[in-house]
Amino acid sequence: MQIGMVGLGKMGGNMAERLRRGGHDVVGYDRDPAVSDVSGLEELVERLQAPRTVWVMVPSGDPTRATVKALGDLLSPGDILVDGGNSHYVDDQKHGAELAAKGIGFVDCGVSGGVWGLQNGYALMVGGEKADVERVMPVFETLKPEGEDGFVHAGTVGAGHFAKMVHNGIEYGMMQAFAEGWELLEASDIVTDVAGSFKSWRQGTVIRSWLLDLMVRALDEDPSLSELEGYAQDSGEGRWAVQAAVEHAVPLPVITAALYARFASRQDDSPAMKVVAALRNQFGGHAVTSKAGAAEKGADSPGADVTPPVETAG
Structure with missing residues (x-):
């Protein structure tokens, strides 16, 4: 043809x-x-x-x-x-x-x-x-x-790309699950072979997949993933899937969370977490970290002397 x-x-x-x-x-x-x-x-x-x-x-x-x-x-x-x-x-x-x-x-x-x-x-x-x-x-x-x-x-017309949109949304969720599992294994003080753990899952488990094979391949090339930055782009399908879910009133908590995780990966300094830190300091006197990188004393810091605001009727 x-x-x-x-x-x-x-x-x-x-x-x-x-x-x-x-x-x-x-x-x-x-x-x-x-x-x-x-x-x-x-x-x-x-x-x-x-x-x-x-x-x-x-x-x-x-x-x-x-x-x-x-x-x-x-x-x-x-x-x-x-x-x-x-x-x-x-x-x-x-x-x-x-x-x-x-x-x-x-x-x-x-x-x-x-x-x-x-x-x-x-x-x-x-x-x-x-x-x-x-x-x-x-x-x-x-x-x-x-x-x-x-x-x-x-x-x-449109059904092909709608199906591909959902496919990619599922892909977002699966990738995020593998990523979180890897991070938890790395944080453990008792698991000494993280890459080997992933390899062991390739046979006889319910999560064996081509995506898992690619994860093992990536760890073979860079066991600690030290050559990469934790920055992930999105090509649009995840956003469209979440938008379609809202339009159809279909709950998509996993895919939505995976999309938001990619947004978070692009922030060197989270604006939202600045607000959380500021509010914790205001109502509880909890320690905050300045731009210089030094922790400032708060109510939960050793030697802190924070007097809470006087409550008045109103």
């Missing part, structure tokens, strides 16, 4: 390579001319035979919106556009309606697999009209892992 691929970065480039290895005719475009087959989107569309299929694999948000709009002006009725990035499902619904008005099909595809996808295949969560999805199935079959699993036509 012939397909145009827009965006040949870490994910898009490997996906294009997997498709080529599977016998597909891939015409790729990227802003980097060193990896691009064409000079621009217009030439990409001209190189493809109608009815065309174009897969967009660029960063979510404005880059994807701009690319979809540009392709919507270049493609013809009967063509199909696939958004394989990490777009918000709300954007999918808008894009689907706008392209449908022009007779262009739209399929949203949540993709999981990261840098290992070229070798192992990509898990694909797809949303769109049945006829559009069936036309792109040869591509999906090549990209997915071998076997029955690894692909789902989750529902209508």
